[in-house]
Amino acid sequence: MAILVSGGAGYIGSHTCIELLNAGYDVVVADNYYNASPVVLDRIKQITGKDFRFYKADMTKHEDVEHIFSECPDITAVIQFAAYKAVGESVSKPIEYYYNNLNCTLVILDVMRHHNCHNFVFSSSATVYGDPACTKIMPACPSPRTSPPVPPPTPTARPRCSPSASCRMCARQTPA
Numbered sequence: 001m002a003i004l005v006s007g008g009a010g011y012i013g014s015h016t017c018i019e020l021l022n023a024g025y026d027v028v029v030a031d032n033y034y035n036a037s038p039v040v041l042d043r044i045k046q047i048t049g050k051d052f053r054f055y056k057a058d059m060t061k062h063e064d065v066e067h068i069f070s071e072c073p074d075i076t077a078v079i080q081f082a083a084y085k086a087v088g089e090s091v092s093k094p095i096e097y098y099y100n101n102l103n104c105t106l107v108i109l110d111v112m113r114h115h116n117c118h119n120f121v122f123s124s125s126a127t128v129y130g131d132p133a134c135t136k137i138m139p140a141c142p143s144p145r146t147s148p149p150v151p152p153p154t155p156t157a158r159p160r161c162s163p164s165a166s167c168r169m170c171a172r173q174t175p176a
Contacts (some may be wrong), residue, residue, distance in 0.1 A: 002026040006059050006108060007081030009036035010122060013142060014044055014077060021048040028072050030057045035085060060103040065111040077119035080105055095158045096168075 007013040008029030020027050029052055041054055057064035059082045083101045090097045
């Protein structure tokens with residue numbers, strides 16, 4: 001039983017790998033180093049004293065993700081961190097952000113389905129929630145249940161909402 005950590009060489013992904021390895025999980029890491037460095041993998045091994053499988057992969061490419069699942073049939077869960085994240089760059093390259101951040105998740109979900117893997121954790125960005133109406137929780141703050149949703153404020157956040165919706169749709173359509 002292994003957990004695939006997509007984007008596992010990134011900041012949050014690497015910390016998640018450390019926690020999983022220290023908890024005794026078998027970890028498979030996939031990353032293309034767009035937002036990360038190979039040095040991080042050595043640091044994970046140094047910190048935990050444990051080895052893990054690594055694949056340099058573009059998670060938007062079906063063949064890369066299929067290769068990982070074919071070589072690691074013991075993957076029973078995926079934690080999806082792979083995404084572009086720079087707010088400034090997302091403003092200047094919105095198409096690239098939509099393409100990457102949506103397709104990473106869709107490709108992973110498609111390959112998971114074909115390998116009968118149904119455990120998926122999607123890591124979104126806090127920016128998808130927009131600017132809060134209040135910064136302190138007080139009785140006068142509008143409730144998320146009664147207030148209209150706040151649209152995501154940046155191109156970084158917008159495509160991160162689409163995979164969340166895709167995950168909800170897949171969960172409803174996929175038998176457990």
